[in-house]
Structure formats: C-alpha cells, structure tokens
Amino acid sequence: MRKTLKITAFFIAFASALVFPALADRTNILPAWNLFSPQQDIEMGRILADDLERSLQLLDEHNANTYIDALGKQLIAHAPGNKYPYQFKIVNDDSINAWALPGGSIYVTSGLIQAAQNEPQLAGVLAHQISHVALRHGTAEVSQAYANRVSNSARGRVSVNDTMTRLNIRFEPGSTPLKYSSEEERQADIVATQILWDTGFDPRQMTQLWQTIVNDRSSRTSDFFNAHPQFSNRVATVRTEVQKLGGLPRNIRGDSPDFHSVKDTLLAGNTNAWPSISDRNANTGNRPELPSTRTVLYRGRDIEFRYPDNWRVSEEGDSISVAPDGGFVSGSMAWGMTIASFDPQGSRYFGSNSFANPGAPGARVDSTTLGNATDQLIAYLRQSNPNMRVVRNTERRRVDGAQAMVVELTSESPVGGTERDWLVTVLRPNGLLRYFVGVAPQADFSQYQRAFDQIVTSVRFMD
Ligand SMILES: [Zn+2]
Structure with a gap:
C-alpha cells in the first residue's frame, strides 16, 4: 500500500513538470574536493600539454585550427566555473579521440572531426571536454590519488611539480588525470548539455555522434569507446537534462558550412603523414x-x-x-x-x-x-x-x-x-x-x- 502511494506521488511530480515547464531547473553540480587552486590547474595543464604535443602531432592546417578555436570559444562563453585560458587544438590522427587537460587545453583528433556528421555533434564533444575542465575533474583525480598515497595530505596546498613527480603523472591517455570515474563522466554530460543548450545547439546531437562511434566497430573508435562506456545511460542523462531545461532551446542552431569545408579538407587527405595511434x-x-x-x-x-x-x-x-x-x-x-x-x-x-x-x-x-x-x-x-x-x-x-x-x-x-x-x-x-x-x-x-x-x-x- 505504501508503495502505491509513493508511486502516485512520483507521477504527480512528473505530471506537474509537464504542465509547468518553467518550474524545471538545471542540475547544479557541486565541485569535488580538490587540493589545488585553479591557478595550479593551469600550471599542471601546461606541463601535460608540452608532454602531449611532444608525443602526438598537431594538425598543420590553418582553416581547421581557426575553426575549432572559434567554435570552442563560443561554447566556453557558457561554461560554468573559473574563466580558464581555454585553447582548442587538433591532433593529426585518424583515430577518434579527445582530451581535456586541467586548466583548459582541449584536443580533438582529425579522425573525430571526420566522424562527426555536423557542427552540433562536434560542439557536443568540445562541450563535454570543456565540462571536465570547468568541473576540475583532472586535478580532483590527482588530489584523490595524492590523498591515497600521502597521509595528512588534506592540510594545506601542495606543489604541482612535486605532486606530478611523486605520482609519476605525465600525458598518457587513460591514466590520471585523464581517467575519469563514471560519475565524473555523468557530470560532464550534464554540464555539456547545459552549455550546448545555452549556446543554442540541440544537445541530443552529442548522443548522435556516440551512436556513430558505437556503430563503427573499427579500431579507430576503441580508445574513445573504452573511455566512455555505458552508452545507453549517457543518452538517458542527456535526455533528462534537456527535459529539466524545459525542452530544446528556442532558436536552435543548425549546421554550418565552415564545419563541412574543414571536414572535407581533412577527408581529402594530406593529413595522413602520421600513423594512427592504433597502428602504432x-x-x-x-x-x-x-x-x-x-x-x-x-x-x-x-x-x-x-x-x-x-x-x-x-x-x-x-x-x-x-x-x-x-x-x-x-x-x-x-x-x-x-x-x-x-x-x-x-x-x-x-x-x-x-x-x-x-x-x-x-x-x-x-x-x-x-x-x-x-x-x-x-x-x-x-x-x-x-x-x-x-x-x-x-x-x-x-x-x-x-x-x-x-x-x-x-x-x-x-x-x-x-x-x-x-x-x-x-x-x-x-x-x-x-x-x-x-x-x-x-x-x-x-x-x-x-x-x-x-x-x-x-x-x-x-x-
Ligand atoms: Zn569524458
């Protein structure tokens, strides 16, 4: 009997959400415990960016680089949290992948741009990575790792260099601080949905790209797929947040010719000088x-x-x-x-x-x-x-x-x-x-x- 009452109460709450969408509100995500200051996020990110750019080749294509940076900047205007010095770069690699370093350096592979069907899908990947930065997931992970290693670490600040040496932190896909928990992935999806919505994109396009990646069963997608499992749950997370925001944005942004001209340039080749990560x-x-x-x-x-x-x-x-x-x-x-x-x-x-x-x-x-x-x-x-x-x-x-x-x-x-x-x-x-x-x-x-x-x-x- 008590169960019936509970279920009824749930349906009433649900029904009123439909009737009064104005009552709907976005999910507010509280920052996790972090040993570092936002300035230290930037410091750690710079060291990791040097590392990354030594091990992966950046794309040397002016229009593509200008485009990705411009698209990223439109999105960060709606990012919560600290105003980090965000930068957006393209790694010349056929595999489908993206990385966000603490403090705001964000990288996508040329393979990812080629896999996206339209600008909103690419914006979805950038918004997800921006959210990892804004929510400071990278240094939160490092803080946890540090606390597990060092007793009494909760007191006072620590130095970035010292922490990175002690924990042997360097740019390595899938290791701290580029390894996130499924809760952090969920948070990044929620905040990305909000950023996309505020920028005027249809957040559901983000999940369309994941579908493409799930369907492509080639080696190109395995790294991205392993880092972002639980596809069906992620679709539900985005859908729920869109409902909370009161449905799709009013003046929705469509595709852009710039996206397609960049994608065509990348597809046309001249970028295959570097063997893909999976081939290596x-x-x-x-x-x-x-x-x-x-x-x-x-x-x-x-x-x-x-x-x-x-x-x-x-x-x-x-x-x-x-x-x-x-x-x-x-x-x-x-x-x-x-x-x-x-x-x-x-x-x-x-x-x-x-x-x-x-x-x-x-x-x-x-x-x-x-x-x-x-x-x-x-x-x-x-x-x-x-x-x-x-x-x-x-x-x-x-x-x-x-x-x-x-x-x-x-x-x-x-x-x-x-x-x-x-x-x-x-x-x-x-x-x-x-x-x-x-x-x-x-x-x-x-x-x-x-x-x-x-x-x-x-x-x-x-x-
Ligand atoms: Zn992620």
Whole structure:
C-alpha cells in the first residue's frame, strides 16, 4: 500500500513538470574536493600539454585550427566555473579521440572531426571536454590519488611539480588525470548539455555522434569507446537534462558550412603523414607469449586482483584492461581480460529528480537481478559486436564472496576467425554490474582459461 502511494506521488511530480515547464531547473553540480587552486590547474595543464604535443602531432592546417578555436570559444562563453585560458587544438590522427587537460587545453583528433556528421555533434564533444575542465575533474583525480598515497595530505596546498613527480603523472591517455570515474563522466554530460543548450545547439546531437562511434566497430573508435562506456545511460542523462531545461532551446542552431569545408579538407587527405595511434600499438603478427603462472598484485581505486606477471594493466575510464604484450590487434583486445562496470536499467533513482526535494542525493530502489542485469549487458555488448553468441549460460560461482554468473560466448576475433569470450558478472551493492571478459582466439582459449580464472578468483572489491 505504501508503495502505491509513493508511486502516485512520483507521477504527480512528473505530471506537474509537464504542465509547468518553467518550474524545471538545471542540475547544479557541486565541485569535488580538490587540493589545488585553479591557478595550479593551469600550471599542471601546461606541463601535460608540452608532454602531449611532444608525443602526438598537431594538425598543420590553418582553416581547421581557426575553426575549432572559434567554435570552442563560443561554447566556453557558457561554461560554468573559473574563466580558464581555454585553447582548442587538433591532433593529426585518424583515430577518434579527445582530451581535456586541467586548466583548459582541449584536443580533438582529425579522425573525430571526420566522424562527426555536423557542427552540433562536434560542439557536443568540445562541450563535454570543456565540462571536465570547468568541473576540475583532472586535478580532483590527482588530489584523490595524492590523498591515497600521502597521509595528512588534506592540510594545506601542495606543489604541482612535486605532486606530478611523486605520482609519476605525465600525458598518457587513460591514466590520471585523464581517467575519469563514471560519475565524473555523468557530470560532464550534464554540464555539456547545459552549455550546448545555452549556446543554442540541440544537445541530443552529442548522443548522435556516440551512436556513430558505437556503430563503427573499427579500431579507430576503441580508445574513445573504452573511455566512455555505458552508452545507453549517457543518452538517458542527456535526455533528462534537456527535459529539466524545459525542452530544446528556442532558436536552435543548425549546421554550418565552415564545419563541412574543414571536414572535407581533412577527408581529402594530406593529413595522413602520421600513423594512427592504433597502428602504432598494432600487433606485429605474432602471438603473445603464454600467460606466466607467476602473478603480481594490481590495486585499483575500488578493486584489487592478481594477474600474470608478463601481462600489463591499463586503465581507461572505469574500464581496466589486463593483457600480454601484443594482446591488442589494431587497437582491439585479442588476448586478455577487460574489467568494467555496467549500469543496468530497471534500478531507478528517486529523489534527485524529485521536486519535493531538489538536489537531494538520489536514493536508489534496486529492482534488478543478476540474471536480468547480465542479459542487459550481453545485449549491450552485442550492439558493438553483432556476431556475439551465447554458448553456455548460468554457471554460478562466487567472486570475492558474492554470487556471480558465468556465461561463455563466441564472437569474431580481431585476428580473424572465432573468439571465445568468458564473461563473469557480479552485482555490486551500488547497483552496478561489475563484469570480467576474458578473450582469446578459439584455438588458444584453453591456454588462457587458467589465467582468466586466476584473476577472477583473486578479486577483492573495495567499493
Ligand atoms: Zn569524458
């Protein structure tokens, strides 16, 4: 009975939002704890920018550079927070990627501009990166890392140089401070929606570009995709914020001829002098060494596990890859294991969108089961991998004491032929589904099974 009342109250709140859109208000995001001053964001960003520009080649194309800077400047006029010295540059690379350094240096690849269908989509990527800067996610991540390392660090300021040396911080995609939590990604999507709206763009175009990236299953997109998982949740985040803003902006901006002339120039070539990032990481054609039976400990933000000592761990967003040298082929994992989180639908937030108590942290009502969440995950993985098939299902095991589910699948290997995928899922108390996928070509799978099992058996959750 009480449940019925609650649901009725929810619908009344929802209905009044439709009747009185003027009551709708934008989500206000509070800054996270940060050891650094905004000036230090700029200082750290400059060091990282030098680093980045030494390791990646900038595009030498006057019109394109002028264009991206002008588009970026229109957006930052509506950015919240400090007035950072924002700069927008193009990295000459066919892969699809974008980076935001603390203090305002923002980079997109020429491949990304080529993948965008119109100016609002490109503006969406820039707005998302601007939001990471404005919300100071980079130095918030560094602050956390510093606090985890150094006791009593919450007192007083620290020096940028000293912190960067201690924590070994340099420009490296997927490592601090370019590695954000899924909550930070959600915040960046919300603020990007607001910036786009205020600039007159249709924020939903941002999600159109993600759809293109999800559909393109080539190696060009894998880095961006790994750093920005949970596509369907992101679409919902943008849609919800647009509703809060009272629908689409009144005088909506369309496409621009400048965008297309820049895109055509890039597509016409003369920019291919530099091999793409994925090509530089490409496999040389040999199989990787078999997994060592000696293991080493990996200790992450909220998980630890042991893995073969001849494998390497890399992190992108919330996703962790553990793979041997040569485990990636054209940017896709062919041998190794991915550990990531998935937010199943069907768990609902009440509170954060409630008009009775706006801004209160949402209380989650959990209505998802492990089996249901796992089915959703498989459907989601299939979006980017239509050849994926379930071979064997519903084996149960435990991961760090919690009930887990094991599903065996097959799909297409990046080296050609059939790949075996060993999927283990665990539902966490926060409602997220943690999953582990061990992959290897069919013929090699039996030699990898033990390493996969060893990783999963050794997992300890710290969330
Ligand atoms: Zn992001």
